[in-house]
Amino acid sequence: MKLAASAGLQNAGLLREGISYLNYVRNHSIPMYYGHAIARAEGDNEVTGAVIRKVDADWSPVPGTEQPIDVDTICVGYGFLPSIELLKTIGCELEYNEQLGGQIPTRTRLMETSVPGVYAVGDGSGVAGAPASIVEGRIAALSVAARSGALPKSRARVRVRRELRSWSAIQRFRAALDETYRIRPGIYNWMTDDTIICRCEEVTAGEIQQFVGTSRDPNYVKSLTRASMGLCQGRNCSRNVSWLVAESTGQDPAQVMSLNARPPAKPVPLGAIADPTPPPIPSDLMMSDE
Numbered sequence: 001m002k003l004a005a006s007a008g009l010q011n012a013g014l015l016r017e018g019i020s021y022l023n024y025v026r027n028h029s030i031p032m033y034y035g036h037a038i039a040r041a042e043g044d045n046e047v048t049g050a051v052i053r054k055v056d057a058d059w060s061p062v063p064g065t066e067q068p069i070d071v072d073t074i075c076v077g078y079g080f081l082p083s084i085e086l087l088k089t090i091g092c093e094l095e096y097n098e099q100l101g102g103q104i105p106t107r108t109r110l111m112e113t114s115v116p117g118v119y120a121v122g123d124g125s126g127v128a129g130a131p132a133s134i135v136e137g138r139i140a141a142l143s144v145a146a147r148s149g150a151l152p153k154s155r156a157r158v159r160v161r162r163e164l165r166s167w168s169a170i171q172r173f174r175a176a177l178d179e180t181y182r183i184r185p186g187i188y189n190w191m192t193d194d195t196i197i198c199r200c201e202e203v204t205a206g207e208i209q210q211f212v213g214t215s216r217d218p219n220y221v222k223s224l225t226r227a228s229m230g231l232c233q234g235r236n237c238s239r240n241v242s243w244l245v246a247e248s249t250g251q252d253p254a255q256v257m258s259l260n261a262r263p264p265a266k267p268v269p270l271g272a273i274a275d276p277t278p279p280p281i282p283s284d285l286m287m288s289d290e
């Protein structure tokens with residue numbers, strides 16, 4: 001608690017930002033339901049309501065606590081996934097960190113991955129927020145500048161030390177926040193057979209259940225069901241697929257193999273690859289002759 005308080009003092013700006021959000025919600029008399037989750041959306045062609053229910057400390061549903069709410073829009077947030085596709089493709093060593101979104105690259109203090117000369121910062125290394133991303137970018141840039149001779153090593157060292165101090169303070173604050181928002185394992189008890197796990201390919205939990213248990217590798221389930229093969233390439237569902245495999249094979253989720261990354265790392269229009277002519281420059285960016 002003392003640690004969280006001192007980390008909070010060192011991140012006064014972030015604390016103020018959080019308090020301002022809370023005040024906004026209170027000032028607009030928006031009801032807050034702590035310890036609750038959306039059980040389901042109501043409506044056929046559009047949302048006409050929601051049903052919420054209580055969850056326990058592990059996020060398992062508490063039976064008999066369902067309650068309808070009159071809403072026309074539902075937004076849900078269940079954490080972030082790091083953008084590690086390119087790092088995976090070039091063979092960077094990965095480690096598991098539940099609080100930073102699952103698998104993240106192993107890095108040195110200077111943000112260099114296990115592949116020499118390849119640095120990972122920001123959301124490419126675990127989602128730790130905007131301030132941490134900026135500081136990590138600076139540390140990596142200073143390291144590259146010193147290594148290439150663009151900046152004297154002694155000057156780089158002084159500046160890196162300063163950035164590392166800010167980075168540590170942000171990390172302590174994040175650790176306290178992340179613990180609050182950490183996804184608890186009971187969430188996986190919410191699934192029923194017809195729960196859609198892969199939204200891009202519309203694969204249900206029931207379809208995946210037919211194949212989990214036959215292999216310890218989620219890539220096997222992926223190739224048989226197409227789960228994680230759609231537009232988002234598993235950003236929405238890969239953790240759920242991995243968890244289903246972990247549960248049925250008795251593995252710790254941290255030990256389950258990760259899904260292979262396939263190029264292109266992010267969806268791009270076919271024309272961007274196939275069309276050799278450069279795209280036209282938007283008129284507001286054109287230089288005037290006058």
Ligand SMILES: Cc1cc2nc3c(=O)[nH]c(=O)nc-3n(C[C@H](O)[C@H](O)[C@H](O)COP(=O)(O)OP(=O)(O)OC[C@H]3O[C@@H](n4cnc5c(N)ncnc54)[C@H](O)[C@@H]3O)c2cc1C
Pocket residue numbers: 121122123124127128129130131133
């Ligand atoms: C909905 C949401 C809410 C969030 N709220 C907060 C918050 O309140 N506080 C907080 O601290 N963090 C928040 N975050 C997290 C924060 O936004 C990220 O951690 C942070 O922006 C990561 O910085 P980054 O530089 O790694 O990536 P980004 O900010 O995503 O920057 C990557 C940039 O690269 C560009 N790019 C991508 N591909 C290419 C390409 N091929 N060529 C050229 N450019 C490319 C993108 O357009 C983008 O501008 C939130 C994130 C989301 C999604």
